[in-house]
Amino acid sequence: MAVSSNVIYGGNLTFDHNAQEWRIFKERFEAMCFANDLTDTTDKAGTKRRSILLTTFVEETYRVAKDLVFPKTLNTIEYSTLLEKLDAHFESPKCSFAERYKFYKAEQRTGEDLGEWAARVRSLAQFCGFTTELDTALRDRFVLGLENAKEREKLFAESVDKLTFSKALHLAQATRSARQGLQATGSSRQAAAGIGGGEVFAVRASVSPSQPNNTNNSNNTRQACAICGYKNHTKDKCRYVNYSCKKCNTKGHLSRMCKMSDKKFNYIAEETDDIHEDLTM
Known part of the structure; x- marks a missing residue:
């Protein structure tokens, strides 16, 4: 109207x-x-x-x-x-050299989205006086200022003669999307291998060496798993292989099996044993 x-x-x-x-x-x-x-x-x-x-x-x-x-x-x-x-x-007069200094010093901020970073690069270039070299300058600043090393590495592998600013943004976004998808898949697999998921090993009542039990002699002679201490499976099938020790922060064994510990477990844990206190990723 x-x-x-x-x-x-x-x-x-x-x-x-x-x-x-x-x-x-x-x-x-x-x-x-x-x-x-x-x-x-x-x-x-x-x-x-x-x-x-x-x-x-x-x-x-x-x-x-x-x-x-x-x-x-x-x-x-x-x-x-x-x-x-x-x-x-x-509108105060702009100094092209000062504006270019700010442009070339700019880097992607922590938590700044790729689209936001690209928009900020464009904004910083407004008073730099770039003409025919504008797209090249935008591309270079965007790539060199990326915070994430994986995204920067992906763009570094591209040909400088063929990579444009818009293509650089697209590839960086695709790389981030793929990485996030892979992380989500990895988290799902870890969850499946953790408590309540994946292969579940049977937990039998403990048998002390001083209290022999004929029905469990075969278990007593089996070597305890170096990762968790249970004897109902081998080390290569242990579901706690990706957990970290709470005592030495090393991945690959629980604190009950830590060499820094004064205690050594050479029996099969009871079903009532609380292993949850030993678990941390």
Whole structure:
């Protein structure tokens, strides 16, 4: 609906120079004017656009604009002249070398998504003065600034002559997705090999060497598993092979079988033994 119907698309815009960036607001304001068919053709004098712009200013910003056009007034100054004065005041000149320094020093932040990192690289390049070499600069900064070594390694294997910025982003996202999928599969397998999953070994009542039992003589002669201490399976079939010892933090045995321990277990644990205290991944 056009301005003539007293309804303005995007008419809730406001601008506070202390809290907002003039360049971003100006682009939004121009988009709003276009949506409402306010152009150099339909608003040749710019009076409507000037009036709408002034109504978006908070009081302090309005006062700044008023001072900028003095001795003229805001209601009489041309729209194009008003924009020029606001541009000159709110947009400080950029030093290309300083902007390039910030660009080349940028690195992906911890927890920053790949898409967000790519967008930040683009933003940092805005005032660097890159022309034909823009895509190459964007690609190089994106790749070299990646936080994850696996994603960086994948892109390092690509041909520098064929790898574009957009392709680098796509490959990095695909690598991350594949890695996360693999981790999820690995977690599922570990869970299946843990308590309540995978192959379950029988747990028999303990038999002390001083209390021989004819029915368990065969078990007493079997060597205890070096990982968990049970005698009902061999080391290569132990389901606790991926757990870590709580005493030495070494993966491959439980604390009950740790060489740092003063105790040695040469019997089959009872069903009531609580092995859960020894388990940690």
